[in-house]
Amino acid sequence: MVSAERAGASLSERVFEILSRVPDPEIPCLSVVDLGIVREVKNGAVVITPTYTGCPATIAIEKSIRAALDAEGLSSLRIETALSPPWTTDWISVEGMEKLKAYGIAPPLRAALACPRCGSTNVEEISRFGSTPCKALHRCLDCREPFDRFKCH
Amino acid sequence: MTDKAELFAHAIRLGDDALILGQRLSEWCGHAPMLEIDLALSNISLDLFGQASQFLRVAGEAEGLGRDADDLAFRRDALDFRNCLLVEQPNGDFGQTIARQFLFSNWQLLLLREVGAAPSPELSQIARKAEKEVAYHCRFANEWIVRLGEGTAESRARTIAGLDWMWRFVDELFDPDVGAASLRPQWEAQISPVFSEAGLDRPKPRRGTKGGRVGHHSEHLGHLLAEMQFLPRAYPDATW
Numbered sequence: 001m002v003s004a005e006r007a008g009a010s011l012s013e014r015v016f017e018i019l020s021r022v023p024d025p026e027i028p029c030l031s032v033v034d035l036g037i038v039r040e041v042k043n044g045a046v047v048i049t050p051t052y053t054g055c056p057a058t059i060a061i062e063k064s065i066r067a068a069l070d071a072e073g074l075s076s077l078r079i080e081t082a083l084s085p086p087w088t089t090d091w092i093s094v095e096g097m098e099k100l101k102a103y104g105i106a107p108p109l110r111a112a113l114a115c116p117r118c119g120s121t122n123v124e125e126i127s128r129f130g131s132t133p134c135k136a137l138h139r140c141l142d143c144r145e146p147f148d149r150f151k152c153h
Numbered sequence: 154m155t156d157k158a159e160l161f162a163h164a165i166r167l168g169d170d171a172l173i174l175g176q177r178l179s180e181w182c183g184h185a186p187m188l189e190i191d192l193a194l195s196n197i198s199l200d201l202f203g204q205a206s207q208f209l210r211v212a213g214e215a216e217g218l219g220r221d222a223d224d225l226a227f228r229r230d231a232l233d234f235r236n237c238l239l240v241e242q243p244n245g246d247f248g249q250t251i252a253r254q255f256l257f258s259n260w261q262l263l264l265l266r267e268v269g270a271a272p273s274p275e276l277s278q279i280a281r282k283a284e285k286e287v288a289y290h291c292r293f294a295n296e297w298i299v300r301l302g303e304g305t306a307e308s309r310a311r312t313i314a315g316l317d318w319m320w321r322f323v324d325e326l327f328d329p330d331v332g333a334a335s336l337r338p339q340w341e342a343q344i345s346p347v348f349s350e351a352g353l354d355r356p357k358p359r360r361g362t363k364g365g366r367v368g369h370h371s372e373h374l375g376h377l378l379a380e381m382q383f384l385p386r387a388y389p390d391a392t393w
Contacts, residue, residue: 050203050282052199052200052203052286053200053203053204053206053207053279053282053283053286054175054199054200054201054202054203054204054206054286055199055203056199059393083207083278083279083281083282084278084281084282085281086278086281086282086285087282088285126189127189127192127193128193128289128292128293129189129192129193129195129196129197129289129293130192130196131192133196133199133200137189137192151289153285
């Protein structure tokens with residue numbers, strides 16, 4: 001029993017390690033693990049959750065996770081989708097938030113919205129909807145650059 | 154009705170509302186007055202398609218005849234759709250589209266909250282997820298009602314005309330036969346401040362038109378389905 005638990009833990013660690021190299025198709029600076037899409041490894045399955053119910057990247061994500069697992073000889077692991085608890089931006093890792101900022105997308109921090117280029121907080125929202133379901137368009141009023149913000153969700 | 158039949162009926166209403174409005178909004182793609190609006194309407198459409206595919210999947214499972222979400226979306230005829238009449242109304246101009254969205258999203262938000270708190274696990278987890286998306290749709294529509302109402306004489310006139318047309322389909326949203334009547338006071342409380350902020354009067358009450366929940370649709374639905382269903386019907390072996 002103890003060794004089975006340990007085997008489960010090490011499988012889970014291995015899966016998370018493999019999937020931390022699988023990029024999100026729309027925001028490739030983040031891995032699917034950074035994004036909080038991969039929930040757990042349980043009963044022979046990797047449990048994932050969609051960001052937005054209609055996000056077209058969901059299918060692409062599942063395919064790339066499948067390919068990464070197969071390449072590591074883990075073809076017997078299934079992929080299951082769980083909707084509950086619903087994904088929110090709080091599932092994005094701290095590391096993921098930093099990566100977003102470095103990539104030029106303002107991370108979904110509720111506290112300070114700042115331009116990812118010059119750091120100014122003198123910014124305005126141009127459109128509540130952006131290039132993907134998870135982003136909104138903003139503009140920096142100091143350096144004048146437009147930028148995407150990952151929506152707080 | 155058995156539990157399964159009730160779940161099917163409930164899920165199909167939720168799924169069809171989302172599917173048909175999603176299809177209507179997708180007609181704006183590439184035609185909206187500004188790029189930002191094009192993005193917004195397409196994003197709302199996409200959210201609704203995502204919700205529809207989940208609700209219709211649950212409907213198919215409850216029905217137990219092996220139909221999946223795609224079968225239900227693309228291989229049913231108009232008489233079998235259970236969406237409300239509001240969502241099948243043509244887009245008209247931008248004022249009319251926003252009027253429809255305003256009335257619908259404010260209602261859908263309350264409905265999803267109710268479904269999210271209900272004991273059915275199949276529907277409640279989808280509803281709790283969808284509610285977060287619809288909160289955004291509501292804010293978008295409310296802001297545009299205010300902007301258009303306070304805008305030019307033309308934007309105001311078109312929005313009033315849009316609201317006046319769409320208002321006749323409101324009663325159906327609260328049809329006691331499908332158990333949504335209790336949401337009306339909350340809905341009224343939610344939309345009233347938007348009317349005041351926009352400086353618009355509420356549309357005059359008129360006799361409500363209904364029928365969508367029992368499959369009696371307007372002619373518009375057939376045209377919408379003809380376009381939406383053409384490809385999978387003409388090429389049944391096509392895959393995504």
